[in-house]
Amino acid sequence: MGVKLRVAICGGGIGGLTLAVALSRYHDIQVDVYEAAGQFKEIGAGVMIWARTWEILSMLGMAEDFARIAHAPPDQAPGIGFDYRRSDHPQEGSRFYLFQVPYGCIRFHRAQFLDVLINHLPDGVAHFGKRLTTYTYSPSSHGRDGGQITLHFADDSTAECDLLVGCDGIKSTIRKQMLTDHVRKHGGDPKLLNHIEPVWSGTTAYRGLIPVHRLVKPDGRKHRTIDSPMMDKHVVSYSISAGSIVNVVTFASQPQLYDTPYDGVWVTNCSPAEIQACYAGWEPEVDELLKCIEKPTKWAIHELKPLPFYFTGRVVLLGDAAHAMTPHQGAGAGQAIEDAFILAEVLGHRQTTLSTLSRALTAYERVRLPMANHVLKGSRQSGNMYEFNGPLADNLVPLGPLIGSQWDWLWDSTPQTERDRALGMLHYARASL
Template identity: 60%
Template structure:
C-alpha cells in the first residue's frame, strides 16, 4: 500500500465508551488525525456498573490495555471458568431456587463504570479531546473539495473532517440527520421511524450497595457478594453483581409492562430519583435475600429502558454510527459496552489500512461486519429480558427455558475477534479501488 498523500481527519463526536475506545485505537496510526468532541465539560459516565465478556476482554488484550483494565475489574480476569449469571426463581416470600447456572470462560467481568471509562481516558493523548462541543449539524461543502464534512457546534464554532463518527449515544444527533438526509434523498419516509428510540415497556431501579452494609443487614453470606445473580419473577427481575474489587454490589431491578413495548415514553426525563418504598413495593413478597438486598438501597434511581429498532444502515457517505448511536439495546445481556468496543476496534483496524481515497470502502466494510452482528445482539438482549421474566415462548418450563437462556450467549464464542477483523479487511480489500491502494 502506498503512503497516503495526507492524513485522514477523523472527527469523533461523543466521549463515551465507543468514542474513547476508537480515539485510543486510532491515535496509534501516524496517517490518521483524530479529534474527539465531547458536549460535556469532561469525560464522564452515568450509571454504576458495566460488564464485559471474554471476546471484549480479547480486544483489550489486542489493544495492549488488559493490564490496566485488570486493575479496576472486580477481580483480575485469568481465563478460568466463571459464573455468567446464577438464575433463581425468586418471586415468592419463601426461599427461591436455582433453575439455571450459566458458566463460561472468564465469566462476567465487572467494573465500576467510571473506572472503566477512566482506563480509556488514561490512554487517550491529551491534545485530541475538545470539551463543550455539542454538535448541532454537519454538512458537505457545495464544491465537495474535501469530500468530508463541515461540523457546526452549539458554541458557534466549526470544524472540518474527512470522516465523521457518531458516538453520540441513543439520542444521536448524527443518526437523526443521517436518516433525515437519506429519507429526503430517497423519498422514503419510513426511514424516519429509525430515529427516535423506543421504550421497551420496562422501568429499571438502580442502586449501589456496600458489601459491609449488606452484611450488617443479615447478608453475611449473601449470594450477591460472591456471584452475579439473576433473581427472576413474573414481569420482574433483579440483577446484582459486585464491582470495585468486590467492595460494592451493583443492583439493577426491572419492572415490565410488555404491552407497552415499542411505545414512546410519556416523560422526556428518562432518569429520575424515586423513593425507596417504590422499589420495595415492586418486589414485595419476594424471597428474603432479595428484600434484604433492596432494603440497602436508600436512594434508588428510576430509569426508563429504551432501545433502537435494528437499523438498516450504519454508514452514509463518510459518516458512520458506533455504539449506542447505532444499536442502543436493553441491558439484559450486559452487551452494550462490549458491542461498542467491537465497533471501535474493527473500524480502527480498517482505517489503519485505508488511505484518504479508500476511507469510504473502509466504512462500508465496517458496516458489512458489524451491522448484522450488533443488530442480532440488540434483538437477543431484548428477548433475554423476556426469558428472565417468564414472558417468552418458553414460559415457565425450566427444562426448556434454562438451555434457551444459555444459548442466548452463543454470540460470545460464535466467532473470534480476529476472524471478524479478518473478514472486514478481506471485504475492504475486495471493494477498495485497486489503483489507489
C-alpha cells in the same frame, strides 16, 4: 508521514474513547474527540463485559490497567456469567440455570472504566463543551478525494474533518440528520424516519449501589451476590470496584407497552419504599438486598429499532447511536467496543485512503451491523424470558437452556476473525478493481 485522514468523533463515552485510543496507534490519522459536556462522564454505575471484549482491550494494550479496576483480576478459568434463580415467591428461591463461560462476567464501575480509556488518550485530542447541532459536506471540484465535512457546534464554533463518527448515544443528533438527509435529500425510504427516535421497551429499571460491608451479617455470613453475579427472576446484582460495591439493577416490564409513548424524564430519583414495594413478597434474599439500597434511581429503558445501514457518505455511526439496546445481556458496552475495534482496523489499514474510504466503511458495516442487530434483538428476547414473558413462560426446565442459547454470539466468532473478515473485504475490493 502526512495525515491521510482526519477523523472527528462526536461523543466521549466508552465507544467514542475506545475508537480514539485505537486510532491513536496510526500516526497518519488525525483524531479529534468532541464532547458536549465539560468533561468525560458516564451515566450509571456498573458495566460488564465478556471474554471477547476482554480480548480487544488486551490487543489495545489496556488489559493490565483494566485488571486493576475489575471486580477481580480476570483469568481464563470458567466463571459464573449469571446464577439464574426463581425468587418471586416468599419462600427461599432456587437455581434453575447456571450460565458459565471463560472469564465469567467481568465487572467494573463505569466511571473507573472510562478513566482507564481517558488515561490512554493522547494529549490534545479531547475538546469539551462542543455540542454538535448540525454538519455539512462540501464536495471539492478537484476530484473524488476532495471535499470535507464541517461541524457546527452550539457555541457557534466550527471544525472540519474527512470522516464524522457519531458516538453521540441513543438520542444521536448525527443519526437523526443522517437518516433525515437520506430520505429528504436523496430519496431514501420514508420508513427510515421511524428509526430516528428511540422506542420505550415497556420496561422500567431501578438501580442502586450497596457497600459490600452492608451485605455481611455479624456472624460473617455474606450475601450470595458478593461472590456470584445473580439473576433473581429479574433482579440483577453483581460486585464492582474491586469487589467493594454491589451494583443492583431490577426490572419491571409491561411487554404490551413496547413502542408506546413514554411521558416524562427517562432517569429520576425514587424512594427506597418504591423499589421495595415493587418486589414485595419475593424471597428473603432479594428483600434483604433491596432494603440495603438507600438512594435508588428509576430508569425508562429505551432501545433503537434495528437500522438497515450504519453509514452514508462520510458519516458513520457507532455504539448506542447505531444500536442502542436493552441491558439484558450486558452487551451494550461490549458491542460499542467491538464497533470501535473493527472501525479502527479498517481505517488504519494501509489500503484505506480518502479515495477508498467507502470500501472501509462498507467492510465495517457488513461485519458489525448483523452482529449488533442480532444482539439488540436477542437482548430484548432474553429480558422477556427472565420475567417469564417468553414463549416458555415459567417452564423452568427447558427455559434455562433456551436462555443459555441466547448467548451463542459470545463464541460463534472472535474479534480476531471478525477483524480478518473485514480486512479481507478490503483486499477483495482492491482485487476486483
